[in-house]
Amino acid sequence: MMPLEVLEQAQAELPDWQHTGMSVAEVSHRSKEFVACADHTQELLRQILGIPDNYRVLFIQGGAFGQFAGVPLNLSKPGDTVDFVLTGQWGTKAFKEAKRFGLNPIAVTDEKASNYTTTPAQGTIQPTEGAAYLHYTPNETIGGVEFGYIPETGDVPLVADMSSTILSRPLDVSKFGVIYAGTQKNMGPAGMAVVIVRDDLLDRARLDTPSIWSYQLMAENNSMLNTPPTFSIYLLGKILEWVIAQGGLDGLAVRNRTKAETFYAFLDASDFYSNPVAHDSRSWMNIPFLMANADLNKQFVAQAEQAGLTNLAGHRSVGGMRASIYNAMPQAGVDALIEFMKEFERVHA
Numbered sequence: 001m002m003p004l005e006v007l008e009q010a011q012a013e014l015p016d017w018q019h020t021g022m023s024v025a026e027v028s029h030r031s032k033e034f035v036a037c038a039d040h041t042q043e044l045l046r047q048i049l050g051i052p053d054n055y056r057v058l059f060i061q062g063g064a065f066g067q068f069a070g071v072p073l074n075l076s077k078p079g080d081t082v083d084f085v086l087t088g089q090w091g092t093k094a095f096k097e098a099k100r101f102g103l104n105p106i107a108v109t110d111e112k113a114s115n116y117t118t119t120p121a122q123g124t125i126q127p128t129e130g131a132a133y134l135h136y137t138p139n140e141t142i143g144g145v146e147f148g149y150i151p152e153t154g155d156v157p158l159v160a161d162m163s164s165t166i167l168s169r170p171l172d173v174s175k176f177g178v179i180y181a182g183t184q185k186n187m188g189p190a191g192m193a194v195v196i197v198r199d200d201l202l203d204r205a206r207l208d209t210p211s212i213w214s215y216q217l218m219a220e221n222n223s224m225l226n227t228p229p230t231f232s233i234y235l236l237g238k239i240l241e242w243v244i245a246q247g248g249l250d251g252l253a254v255r256n257r258t259k260a261e262t263f264y265a266f267l268d269a270s271d272f273y274s275n276p277v278a279h280d281s282r283s284w285m286n287i288p289f290l291m292a293n294a295d296l297n298k299q300f301v302a303q304a305e306q307a308g309l310t311n312l313a314g315h316r317s318v319g320g321m322r323a324s325i326y327n328a329m330p331q332a333g334v335d336a337l338i339e340f341m342k343e344f345e346r347v348h349a
């Protein structure tokens with residue numbers, strides 16, 4: 001979901017963007033208008049996240065999955081040990097992808113025993129000595145499992161896939177070596193990843209890293225080594241203006257926390273619905289829920305859709321239902337879902 005006011009603004013500007021007589025999707029990416037637009041987007045992101053000066057912000061195509069390969073190519077050599085903290089499906093996919101690059105990936109923590117409904121206790125993550133980096137997934141989108149803290153990794157650079165949590169609350173960027181996120185959850189349309197990388201990590205790429213994946217080359221070329229995903233960069237800028245209008249990350253954090261707490265309180269008080277995730281590991285963005293009678297799932301999803309409540313089927317790999325309540329979802333959306341669920345329970349309990 002994206003904020004309606006952003007979509008309407010984009011709609012109004014589409015035929016004639018900034019008096020160019022063209023849409024933003026038609027202008028040259030090297031035009032002064034578009035270069036200014038990309039700079040503006042980057043400046044807003046720096047301001048909102050408080051990104052320190054010794055970090056580069058890159059716009060790279062290929063989404064988060066692209067960075068599952070981009071990170072090992074840029075930060076490791078064949079044979080290097082790299083650490084993974086596994087709390088769900090996306091981290092496990094990143095781990096598998098890293099194996100394609102001749103690495104020795106180690107799962108230093110794997111929450112499989114809880115069926116990925118937990119995060120490791122704070123202070124228990126031990127990076128391997130000499131590891132090229134440690135990778136984790138602060139919010140596992142499918143399982144709805146989110147870290148309540150940032151792991152301490154000492155000299156081992158910390159790498160985070162923040163696709164489904166970035167911009168949901170304030171963040172101390174200085175704790176990280178690399179942060180990356182596909183844009184399609186909280187930052188606009190699909191089509192690219194935002195990569196935030198600390199300067200001292202820019203010169204570690206393998207010689208055979210494709211240029212468009214190279215953090216160094218992308219940093220040197222202000223993410224315009226080749227034609228960037230112009231429409232995604234433009235809309236991200238609009239989303240970021242909206243974030244500022246919501247009171248920035250502090251404002252969004254209050255809203256997001258309230259939305260999540262309302263929904264968890266409803267689930268926890270119910271005998272009909274449940275959420276399987278440990279209380280200290282519950283996501284603010286993605287909330288899976290189950291009914292004791294799974295035969296009702298299809299009916300639930302179909303009737304919800306008729307009531308205008310869409311995208312509630314759980315991920316195909318886990319079943320059940322999942323409410324993704326990203327930044328643009330208002331409290332009213334959560335309240336409407338709860339009302340629907342009460343009525344569904346009344347009829348089917």
Ligand SMILES: *Cc1c(COP(=O)(O)O)cnc(C)c1O
Nearest residue numbers: 063064065066090141163164182
């Ligand atoms: C959605 C998601 C991905 C996949 O991103 P793509 O942009 O589709 O490649 C990866 N990691 C997390 C945590 C996600 O939520």
